Amino acid sequence: MDRTADRDLKARALKVIPNGMYGHEAVHALPATFPQFFERAEGAYIWDADGNRYLDFMCAYGPSLLGYRDQRVDAAAAAQAAKGDTMTGPSPVMVDLAEALVSMVTHADWAMFCKNGTDATSMAMVAARAQTGKRIVLLAKGAYHGAAPWCTPNPVGVVAEDRAMLRYYEYNNAESLEAAVRDAGEDLAAIFATPFKHDAFFDQALPDPVYARRARELCDETGAMLVVDDVRAGFRLARDCSWSLVGVQPDLSCWGKAVANGQPLSILLGSDRCRKGAGSIYVTGSYWFAAVPMAASLETLRIIRESDYLEQMIRMGDRLRAGLASAAQRHGFGLRQTGPSQMPIMLFDDDPDLRVGFAWAEEMLQRGVYIHPWHNMFIAACMTEADIDMAVAAADGAFAATRARMAELQPSPVILAMAAAKAAEELQALA
């Protein structure tokens, strides 16, 4: 595969962007062969700057739900763009969209729109404090809720005060949650939870209904707000808030990524239990009321309601999981595939420094399939059996090639440095 254009772009970027790239789409912690820049995307595929095509199991880290450049969503966006986008006030489509969300998401009585997932989680925190008049927020250890000072997983440049009112509990552990609630005493504003455990570098875990129900009860007992951060998983597990699958309704839920099929929009949904708090805070952004992403979201929601996009994603996810399991077994690899099949993560047994995972991801990339060695992936609804079968065939070759390289594999220096930093942080926490 030619990588000249990407290499040249990386060299230019290094001069005018710190480290050449930043954030979740930076490839520094991926195998060196991974391209950084992409020229175009269509359906389930992306093309890098050198014109190499990949079946993309990252889906832009979630936003591509129906596939890139879905014609129905793009037509709705274009029709709105011909009228207006960022104006001196919102378009009527904002009201249509809020009504659509309230009608679809069981716990929701109201909606507020923003741009980043972090905007929605931050607004949930502030609204919960405004509603309750209390300060402490409980988070599951290791859960990702965004990249603001209070939640970024790399706390460089963050001051201790940014997290002074946060406390941590173990996901899926009702006793740990109860202890944290007890410690918060009379000052508990909110309990945050991701809909399932989807922490990077770890096996995923579905929510234990005992834990989820206990979170609801503890909020009812204390007056705190229950917040489900559905930014990553929203509308990939259900046509409702993801915890509807375990029968638990939060007071607030945070949405983003898939809600407008790639157009920039995130959302805070809330019940009347938190309407007053949400209405008393001041949050805003230059582009929060832009009409094009809202028109795109309205069409995405229509498709979510009227099509079998969800069942199709699950079918394709199951097909991929079964195919990879067979191929891994055939080649003698222990491959752990965890979480919902439509949001899979794949980690190798006996691979603490990810050297096997990295080699396999490299070999998949070389065969035209873009997978991630340590972050959960995403199935798009436009993926077909032929796409999945192509990926499984590529995996067969990639397992064989990885097996042949096993003796020579080295860990990624970036991953080793991340592990060392993490260990140092944990030591510091103990001290």
Place this chain on the structure above:
Amino acid sequence: MDRTADRDLKARALKVIPNGMYGHEAVHALPATFPQFFERAEGAYIWDADGNRYLDFMCAYGPSLLGYRDQRVDAAAAAQAAKGDTMTGPSPVMVDLAEALVSMVTHADWAMFCKNGTDATSMAMVAARAQTGKRIVLLAKGAYHGAAPWCTPNPVGVVAEDRAMLRYYEYNNAESLEAAVRDAGEDLAAIFATPFKHDAFFDQALPDPVYARRARELCDETGAMLVVDDVRAGFRLARDCSWSLVGVQPDLSCWGKAVANGQPLSILLGSDRCRKGAGSIYVTGSYWFAAVPMAASLETLRIIRESDYLEQMIRMGDRLRAGLASAAQRHGFGLRQTGPSQMPIMLFDDDPDLRVGFAWAEEMLQRGVYIHPWHNMFIAACMTEADIDMAVAAADGAFAATRARMAELQPSPVILAMAAAKAAEELQALA
């Protein structure tokens, strides 16, 4: 003017959005006749949900620099949209755009892209702390830097710790700044400044060069980072960072609004003095690397470099200012027009509760001109002499109508409540 559609939309919105609307585009603190929802926008004009047309001096609170739906920018956006927008990595256009910014903005050696103005100011704060290893950030009292917990002007739902490492000084007052720097001692990370004083509700003030130069010197002496928050004013005062006009180069500058003529994009620019800090923090967002807003920005920057857009805005701003001054005088009103003419604010003498300003804004709206009674406004480069002359003619009628209503004017209950809340807050600060 028919307002039926807007009234119906407001009633529907009240059910599914807290208070029916929130943030800087909410019309709760504007005269009751102001429409909330807009159907479309083109050039210098917006149309509300009832089809009423207004010459728009808010320009979407800044994003409309060249005019709404500028064909050149929209063509660049559409061409990129036909290739890809939010993908699994950035497009090569990200590198082109970073290079263009670094070539245009004197102090900039690198660029980072984000979505909200608040993202850029928050990143500046975190990067400055990472670079310096220090914590205290100085802000001018009353300056707006966004709506995150550390900076939102309405601190409901905010905890004291969110602002524990902030200190305040008087804008344009070198002595006050020096005292704040002294108080910060060895722990000063950054000094923030807006390029000129553009606080809502107040007369604007251009930067005193003595103050601006002193800010630079103090940063040089202490090792702190100088941050110019150009989100609102960027590219409306200069084709460079706005403080280039007073000969002062910051270490970091924050951009947004006008940079992509309405497409969602904000930017942190920095010098090599802060490259290491910026490269060590973790900040990201689901849509930060989307290609369409970057393509729109690249074309906007080309027009900024190659056209007389800036001189045109100043000519139109000056023409408006002169016309309004004559008309106000003719009708016996003391109208204070302050700040750069292309970012004007208009406040009436002897109008502490804004009842005169509200009445005049109502009368302007009735005559097809959208102005704001207490926030700075924006001239768009597409405005023509005919547009400005229409606004001045409207102002003549609006002054006359306001004069006729003077005896019956009442203050807005929302403004009275805001003033009372502000006074209570100041009392609390004294206690």
